[in-house]
Amino acid sequence: MAAIFVSAATAAARRRIGVGGVVMCGGRCGSPASSASVVSASTPARYVFEVILDSWMFFMGLVMVLSNFDILVVLGRIGKELDLRPYVLLLEGEAQLPERIMRNICNELDKLIERGEMKQCKNLRRLLNKSVSFNGVKEFDRYEVPSLYLQEPKNCWSLPLVSLTSIAVALPNIPAHEANKLVSGVGEGLSLVKLVDGTLDRTGDMEHVKNAADAVWVGVELYRKWQDKDLQNTNMGDETYKETLQKLSNLGEKTVKDFTTRIEDIMMENPLNWPSKVIAANSMYRITQTILLDNKDNIHRTDKVLFEKLCVMISDILAACLTNLAHVIIFKCHNDATKDRQENVRRAAVLLGESREILELLQQHRLPSLDHEKAADIEEWRASMVHLQ
Structure with missing residues (x-):
């Protein structure tokens, strides 16, 4: 061939x-x-x-x-x-x-x-094996969730990943080693996701959103905290996962409303200019509310089942994002400065080796009909999947 x-x-x-x-x-x-x-x-x-x-x-x-x-x-x-x-x-x-x-x-x-x-990422590969479709891209945020402001910040690939991982870690009755495996897999994935977010964001409009994801992830990965809230102590005693989700949702909602009710700078009317903490809080509010809506009538779902569902959703988003890796490898070789371009070719070759198994795995998925520019945008993915419903 x-x-x-x-x-x-x-x-x-x-x-x-x-x-x-x-x-x-x-x-x-x-x-x-x-x-x-x-x-x-x-x-x-x-x-x-x-x-x-x-x-x-x-x-x-x-x-x-x-x-x-x-x-x-x-x-x-x-x-x-x-x-x-x-x-x-x-x-x-x-x-x-x-x-x-x-x-x-x-x-x-x-x-x-x-x-x-x-340097191939074994934890990431195990996590990606949970994905059989890209449905998680569509399911992590439902349009029925009420907005807290006139406009919504756009998503980059990494923000819903860190928000979903934070929620999964906070769920009650999940063994620590299961949560740690998830964090390790997502951590390995984010090193590649950031390449996609960074390389293909031509305008730089998403800088604050990417910063929000980075700030949240440091807390989750190192301290199991979300904005100074200890995720492993969000549940007490017999608290249910719905109560845990509602607590996280309330924290996010309060942070966003405290900020938006005091907006005076006209620049802040654009959510892409919001502080990273507020963008992350809005993501937490919307995703927790989406999960609560999905489980509104499901009284028999266990903590473990919900944890696995979130892992699949995370895996779907990672898989969708990483379908852009081949384009990133090529794009990194196109640089106006000859010296930089040659170094980028070397880095692209290393990246090719690092991601080879992942790309082979992703060939099992059927990709949506999107050009390179749209395929790099999670919002375009979501729009195309909703359109196909």
Whole structure:
């Protein structure tokens, strides 16, 4: 399969620049190579490696028309089947680069991928195994929940994840080791989720929302606290999970109302400008109210069953978010500064190795029909899923 894609990419490259077998490297994808970026067989090996990495970036840009997972099949076999020589610009009359140099370049890329494979997230993989669909993306926040303000802050991927994890940890009668496993899995996932949130947020509008998620997660991961409230002491004695949820909801509601009733700065009328603490509180209010609505008539659901349902919901959101990883890997290779771009290619290779098993797992899911830009936005996911109902 990989060989087919490589051939298609090579043919596309040749058609794009209108020459027989020579592809320019250096500069932006599809732009002419500068004189400083010309690769010669006599060029020092270290410099050749730098420039060929740029060629690899160019190849990655060319295959963006392929599906994300097929791209990764190609890149995952970069040192085995992919011949980079057609992507090297040679001066007239120059010989091809020696096979030894090409092999060393491919071996270096393989080593970067293998380095990433050594860092694969086992706890995250176990958590993702709970997901069989993306329904959690739609279910974590119901539109029937009354708003506390005229507008609602938008969600990034990480905010509902940390809110749901906080709620799961706070549930009564859940063994500590089960809560700890969940926190470990979400923690490993968030390191990748933040790449998606950070890389694909082109405008920076979501900065306060991402900061809210980061602040909450520090408390949950290190101290099992949500905004200074000890999550493992939210329930006392025979308290039910509904009472625990209502307490967390009341805390969130009070924080939001205390802030919104005193708004004087016109900038604060936009929820994306709210303090991180208030954005996190609004998320907690809406999600706890959603769970209470879902369980309004369910008097027999146990704490353990609800905990498992929340784990599945968390897994669904993680899975949906991480379908963007292939695009992030490619995007990280597109940087205007040549020096940064080459370093980003190396990081992308490590990330490919780190996320390989996760991406293979996600191939079992059926993806919604969203372009790259919309697929990076959890609100677009929710809108598309509601539309399909």
